[in-house]
Amino acid sequence: MADxxxxxxxxxxxxxxNGVIDFAVFEKLIDQYVEAGVHGLVLGAGTGQHPYLTEVECNRLYEVGAKRIAGRCNVICQTSALNMDEVIRRSQHAESVGAQALMILPPYFEGPSDDDGIFEFYRAVDAVVGTDIVGYNIPQATGISVSPQLLERLFQLKNFNYIKDSAGDFTVHQEFLQKSGTVLNGADPTTVYALMAGARGVIWGAANYMPTEAVELYDLVIGGKYEQALAxxxxxxxxxxFIWRAPYTPSVxxxxxxxxxxxxxxxxxxxKLSADQEALLRKSLEALDV
Known part of the structure; x- marks a missing residue:
């Protein structure tokens, strides 16, 4: 099991x-983020505009990214797709290039939304991979909520070892933590509190623009320096x-x-952001540079 x-x-x-992936910039970004001290990189993340990437493009991101990372931090690949066979293909390809974990959405967009249907989906993926699966709870985007009771069942699968919780419901998040210590926070506004409550880590979009600060925050919390962490x-x-209420990915x-x-x-x-949104974003960033 990956840590x-x-x-x-x-x-x-x-x-x-022109909307074409710039792999030279991609490799430079990997170096910047690794040098900032991040513990893992999620390739093909939602913040990486996964819904608008083809399977071929995602596979290339996995290949180039894993090679560039070269063991310097964990490699997590999002292998979500609407088609079940495609989920399996993407997952097995990510495994083949060295992914430590696979982040997979439940069967969103008119797929099964009941607990048994969601469990069967993950059971089918679990049966054909040997890499850690990170389930993904983001009901505001998928319309599917993973309940604490379902999570307890999912953790019984061989490779389902993590859940990314982006719902932002801190009560449910703490219920998840009662089931396992392998919960990863994905809701930006609750990050520091989730870490204090015992989340193993985060999968964090906002870290794209403040990687050094994100690592410092984690280190302060883990070191028990809560007053400095809150400052x-x-x-x-x-x-x-701002980013949580604005168009998220364009803002980040x-x-x-x-x-x-x-x-x-x-x-x-x-x-891209409107002129008014741009002005508000710039204003919100000023505190980081104080």
Whole structure:
């Protein structure tokens, strides 16, 4: 079982102005994030615009990313897809290039939403992979909520060893933690509190624009320096609250670009921020540079 503790950065996919993946920038970003001290990189993450990448593009990201990372931190690949056979293909390819874990959404968009149906989906994937599975609870995007009772069943599968919880319901998050210590927080505004409550780590989109601060926050919490952690959190919070309410991925990518990470470009149908949103984003980032 892989140890996914710490800051697992939900990595952006850099595009050029025409919406083509810029692999040179991608490799540079990997180096920047590894040098910042992140514990893992999630390739093909939601923040990496996974829904708008083809299977071929995702596979190439896994290949290039794993090779560039070269064991310097954990490699987590999102292998979600609507088609079951595609989930399996993506997962097995990610395994073949050295992924330590596979992040997989439940069968979203008119798939089975009952506990038995979701369990059977993950059981089928579990049966054909040998790599850790990170389940993904993000009901605001999928319409599917993983209950604490279902999570307890899922943890009985051989490879289902983690859950990424992006719901933002801290009560449920703590119920998850009662089932296992291998919970990864994915809701930006609860990050510091989830770590204090015992989350093993985070899969964090906002770390794209503040990787050094994210690692520092984790280190402070793990070191029991809660007062210093909360002081740092107050500097991070204005931008976190902004991105959580604004168009998330365009905000994160633009913030990253402004702070020296990536191109800031999104792929259609996503759009760049409006002028008003841009002004608010810039204002929210000022606290990080104090």
């Amino acid at each position: 996914l503790k710490g800051i697992n950065l939900a990595m952006q996919t850099p595009f050029d102005g 740092l959190w107050q500097r991070m919070l204005p931008s976190i609250l 990518l633009r913030a990253a670009q402004l702070r020296g990470y990536g191109t800031g470009n999104v792929r259609r149908p996503l759009r």
